[in-house]
Amino acid sequence: MGEREGDFMRSKYILFSVLFSTVxxxxxxxxxxxxxxxxxEDQPVWFIEMPGSIxxxxxxxxHFGWRITGENLxxxxxxxxxxxxxxxxxxxxxxxxxxxSQGSGEGTIVWDGxxxxxxxxxRVPIPLGEHQxxxxxSGSYSSQRRSITAVANGFDSEGDDISxxxxxxxxxxxxIDESANTHYAWYVPNNMxxxxxxxxxxxxxxxxxxxxxxxxYSLARGSAxxxxxxxxxxxxxxxxxxYYFSARDPLDSDNYxxxxxxxxxxxxGRRWRELYQTGARVGSGDISLGFGGYWPDHAxxxxxxxxxxxxxxxxxxxxxxxxxxxxxxxxxxxxxxxYDLIELFVQAGASRIIVDARTGFTATYVIVLESPGTGxxxxxxxxxxxxxxxxx
Numbered sequence: 570m571g572e573r574e575g576d577f578m579r580s581k582y583i584l585f586s587v588l589f590s591t592v593x594x595x596x597x598x599x600x601x602x603x604x605x606x607x608x609x610e611d612q613p614v615w616f617i618e619m620p621g622s623i624x625x626x627x628x629x630x631x632h633f634g635w636r637i638t639g640e641n642l643x644x645x646x647x648x649x650x651x652x653x654x655x656x657x658x659x660x661x662x663x664x665x666x667x668x669x670s671q672g673s674g675e676g677t678i679v680w681d682g683x684x685x686x687x688x689x690x691x692r693v694p695i696p697l698g699e700h701q702x703x704x705x706x707s708g709s710y711s712s713q714r715r716s717i718t719a720v721a722n723g724f725d726s727e728g729d730d731i732s733x734x735x736x737x738x739x740x741x742x743x744x745i746d747e748s749a750n751t752h753y754a755w756y757v758p759n760n761m762x763x764x765x766x767x768x769x770x771x772x773x774x775x776x777x778x779x780x781x782x783x784x785x786y787s788l789a790r791g792s793a794x795x796x797x798x799x800x801x802x803x804x805x806x807x808x809x810x811x812y813y814f815s816a817r818d819p820l821d822s823d824n825y826x827x828x829x830x831x832x833x834x835x836x837x838g839r840r841w842r843e844l845y846q847t848g849a850r851v852g853s854g855d856i857s858l859g860f861g862g863y864w865p866d867h868a869x870x871x872x873x874x875x876x877x878x879x880x881x882x883x884x885x886x887x888x889x890x891x892x893x894x895x896x897x898x899x900x901x902x903x904x905x906x907x908y909d910l911i912e913l914f915v916q917a918g919a920s921r922i923i924v925d926a927r928t929g930f931t932a933t934y935v936i937v938l939e940s941p942g943t944g945x946x947x948x949x950x951x952x953x954x955x956x957x958x959x960x961x
Contacts, residue, residue: 623695624721626683626730628681631679643667644666646676647660648704649704682722683695694730702715730783731764734835740754740756745799779958791873801860804826810850823857825858829957830954831856854879876954882903883903883907883910884901894925894947899927902927902928911930920954
């Protein structure tokens, strides 16, 4: 190994960007500083350093590096979360496509601290305690395994995937359980039994069957233009990095969503406050009415199932008031911050984002540009998420 490659493999520190939290530097004490001198022709020698712990459902960005010989290769790295003492590993995160060229390189895997439900592929916070994770650069290469301890995060004290502020906001919001009984006091912070876990033994004909094994009683029903919302819950009036606003409707009547949508707003808010520690928060508005369904304010056939959310554009003066194209000076529109905010929603899994073409953004497979003058999205951009339990 050349001196330069040796220095690369023996690097002492690596930077971990802990999503929604802080930036931490971890020592490279766990790395192998002396990789085999003669790996097979197509076998990379690479290192990954994991933090000793991760906040369940909070997330971490893992930087890794490699040295490789042989032909160039475009691939991805995958992170597998392992349960039950290292068995039952399932992929929970992948890196962007990376080029494994000869020599040295590095990449990143972003993991949101959640696992896949074995029933239907839903993501829920990893259980507290010690676990194993495997990182694999390609299916033909052996994995590197690390131990990681999941600890409680600062926003969901009991780990039921419903934040404390959302449970506070929804105390008294009715929940219809798997036996069709209605409960009005099931959203309780710091109580893992409220709301209780939906039994895994319920019939496949039960409405809540897709959510079995979770604390999530919310369901999106029907289609985008003919839908409804079952057991929806509201975003909080404010949380870390975001606030709720009501444009024309009575307060707390227009911000009902499935838990996934509410959690994504909160997740983006936490990430936003990490990126911009001061200044305006994310303004979250219309999602759906209490039971979903047709909404005259959104006659185009959206906001019916708790899967759509409207967000305010960011302003250059950091004011949290509304910005409107055609009303306020273009110089008040903060291109970079709005772009960063939209990127966070893309990372959160948005399937479509509609913006006014005057934003100056470029259309992508997710971002849709709307012609100026329609009046539909001159005051906000629109984010849609896929139905977590599939169209039904």
